[in-house]
Amino acid sequence: MGISKPSRRGFQICCGVTVILLIILATVFTILAFTVFKPKEPEITVYPQGLENITFGFEGFLNATANATIAMIVGINNRNYGSFKFKNTTGFINYRGDVVAEVPIQQSFVPARGKVNISTYANFMVDRLISNTTFWADVLAGSVNFTSVTTVRGKATVFKILKLHASVPSICDISIFIKSQSIETSCKTKLKL
Structure with missing residues (x-):
């Protein structure tokens, strides 16, 4: 018994949204690391x-x-x-x-x-x-x-x-x-x- 076409499509959309969110989070953390949280000399x-x-x-x-x-x-x-x-x-x-x-x-x-x-x-x-x-x-x-x-x-x-x-x-x-x-x-x- 396989996954039906509507559930497979929903799974692909869910995976796509998750990947996009992970890329956005990684970008935000990278920007913060190189700007706000960049180590400064005391x-x-x-x-x-x-x-x-x-x-x-x-x-x-x-x-x-x-x-x-x-x-x-x-x-x-x-x-x-x-x-x-x-x-x-x-x-x-x-x-x-x-x-x-x-x-x-x-x-x-x-x-x-x-x-x-x-x-x-x-x-x-x-x-x-x-x-x-x-x-x-x-x-x-x-x-x-x-x-x-x-x-x-x-x-x-x-x-x-x-x-x-x-x-x-x-x-x-x-x-x-x-x-x-x-x-x-x-x-x-x-x-x-």
Whole structure:
């Protein structure tokens, strides 16, 4: 016993409508993925707050060490429709190719399309900084330039369903102007999924 012609025709119409609906849904999701939900780079800003403490140490007669701590706020603006939860990490501040400070960044959660300020500090190894032959020349010229490098790793979650491993490498240029005692920062980030 076979399918009658009217039922076969109804089946073909049903299949055709289903295929058309699937194509429309796939097109809509593709357009949304490349426009509204396209991953955007988070905006990261560093705000140095001020000198916290200075310590000096002596190891023997000629070996002296000096450290200084500068309080900082790291502002993260997540422009994406997915939240981002990241693990503890450490940033490094370089002066002309030498690491002169470490910046611990505690794990945090950045909501979708939200902003978070993270309080931290930079532990400067002053002895490394002042032993660089160009440091005093830069101070006398009126500005000292640093570069901070950090990679934050964690999970991005979209609509509480899709969870992706993500990393956000960040490079910030930090300029300290001696005369005006002001600081300018400029950061570039790249979201990697």
